[in-house]
Amino acid sequence: MSNKNISNQVGIGERLRAYRRGKGLNGNDFAMLCGLSQGALSGLETGKSYPSAETIISLLAHTDIDIKWLLTGKMSEKNLDNNFLNKVGNWLSDETKNDSRVEIWFQYEFEEKFPKFKKWLQAKENSEAEEGYPPAYKVA
Numbered sequence: 001m002s003n004k005n006i007s008n009q010v011g012i013g014e015r016l017r018a019y020r021r022g023k024g025l026n027g028n029d030f031a032m033l034c035g036l037s038q039g040a041l042s043g044l045e046t047g048k049s050y051p052s053a054e055t056i057i058s059l060l061a062h063t064d065i066d067i068k069w070l071l072t073g074k075m076s077e078k079n080l081d082n083n084f085l086n087k088v089g090n091w092l093s094d095e096t097k098n099d100s101r102v103e104i105w106f107q108y109e110f111e112e113k114f115p116k117f118k119k120w121l122q123a124k125e126n127s128e129a130e131e132g133y134p135p136a137y138k139v140a
Contacts, residue, residue, distance in 0.1 A: 011073055013047040019065055020045075034062045089121065 020030040031041040035058045043049035051059070059065055069075045097103075111118040 012051065012070060013045045015070055015073060016041075016059075016065075017045040019063070019070075023063075034058050089117075089124070 020027070023030070025033070027041055027045075028038050031038045034041070036044075036055065040049070040055070044051055044055070056067070056070070059070070060067060066075055107121075111121070
């Protein structure tokens, strides 16, 4: 095995571990979520094994991991936008959690100024509605 392959294995493993930890999941919970054994996940995260096509498909099917980021460490433009919009949504929620009038005003202003935010918010609310969760924000 070449050194290039070894360094790629370590990079993927480190990114996978960072993703898992960023989601606040322990190894066992993340492995179960993705349909992997604890040992298989450990091997991936430590760089002792390289993910098969089936493993990558399973990771992508059960998480919101960006394939380009997993394999190269670089985010696709779509996920960079989603990352930014998630941060904006979280900030908006934190800033307005105590006053619904401020929340409505902020959200209206964001939607008027940033059409991408409005589309993202609608998609998020639709996704949450499909999962049975109440929408995060409601505009009167």
